[in-house]
Amino acid sequence: MSCGVGGSSCETPRRRGAFVMLGIMTLAFVVLSLFSFMKSRGQVTPDTVSYGPYKAEDGKRVFQAYNCMGCHTMVGNGAYLGPDLTREYAQAGPAWLAAFLPSAGSWPTAAAVRAQLQDPVxxxxTGAATIEAYDGKFPEAADRVGRRGGKPSNMPNLPLSKDEIGQLIAYLKYTSAMNTEGWPPRVEAEAGLDERVRLALGVQAIAPAAAAPAIPPVAAAADPAARGAQLVKDNGCTACHATTGQRLVGPGWGGLYGSRVSLADGSSVMADDAYLVESIRQPNAKIVAGYPASVMPSYDTLLKNDEVDAIVAYLHSLEKQ
Incomplete structure (x- = not known):
């Protein structure tokens, strides 16, 4: 029997077929919906990643609060002025990040990274107690220090607190643990900022800016304060201390020498040579009022006696300005 035009003999099978297809689609929708509520299939989540006491979830909020994606990409999403940060923790490691983030206007030196290795967190x-062990675990950090250490960067200094830095490191640790399935693709050749601007504008190569004249080695050796200024730069001290009286992570240095310093235990001490030397070598010996303990690493084994004396001479020169 065939279906004629306007006949009703074929309507019932068609209606049944439509209901069957609707039932299959409904079942597929319900199954996929239930599947979406299941636990992550081996994929890491922010609530499971931490860096010491710092949580990746808090670091994500810090990342968003400072609008880091205005310059950087994460899993290929964001702006392309800065590099993609998805694998930043795996590439550079926490010590390099801890040295860079507080003073991002310049690339960290080996001395600045070595100081961060004393952090128990x-x-x-990482299990790395020496710079050699750290470089073996994060060879790209050693490469960055060798190529860029001490040179200016294009990133501005941000008013990050110690906790915010730890939280950002935790977040970058989480993104490094994500299974991105090969995305974003690896960039084999990295163009500098000036090169990217030139390519974008279609102009000829931009002449590099003239570098600031370096302190002659002989002059630095003859002037302890000049040598101390260089040591301060090499060790990344200005990441936490301002050369003025401004408060950063640590107290400002402007006018510090010869002043009276109030301590956390209610006493006070004169900021003379002995106090400054002790504060550099054993920073937890006398905690300044209003500042937390165990923030500054000990430089007792990182700096020689003459280097500490040179830094003290530099601090003395700031008092005379």
Whole structure:
């Protein structure tokens, strides 16, 4: 029997077929919906990643609060002025990040990274106690220090607190643990900022800016304060201390020498040579009022006696300005 024009003999099978297809689609929708509520299939989540006491979830909020994606990409999403940060923790490691983030206007030196290795949180996270062990675990950090250490960067200094830095490191640790399935693609050749601007505008190569004249080695050796200024730069001290009286992570240095310093235990001490030397070598010996303990690493084994004396001479020169 065939279906004629306007006949009703074929309507019932068609209606049944439509209901069957609707039932299959409904079942597929319900199954996929239930599947979406299941736990992550081996994929890491922010609530499971931490860096010492710092949580990746808090770091994500810091990342968003400072609008980091205005310059950087994350899993290929964001702006392209700065590099993609998805694998930043795996590439550079927490000690390099801890040295860079507080003073991002210049690339960290080996001395600045070595100082961060004393942080027990970093040691517990990576198991690296020496710069050699750290470089072996994060060879790209050593490459960056060798190529860029001490040179200016294009990133501005941000008013990040110690906790915010730890939280950002935790967040970058989480993104490094994500399974991105090969995205974003690896960039084999990295163009500098000036090169990217030139290519974008279609103009001829931009002449590099003239570098600031370096302190002659002989002059630096003859002037302890000049040598101390260079040591301060090499060790990344200005990431936490301003050369003025401004408060950063640590107290400002402007006018510090010869002043009276109030301590956390209610006493006070004169900021003379002995106090400054002790504060550099054993920063927890006398905690300044209003500042937390165990923030500054000890430089007792990182600096020689003459280097500490040179830094003190530099601090003395700031008092005379």
């Amino acid at each position: 970093q040691h517990a996270d």
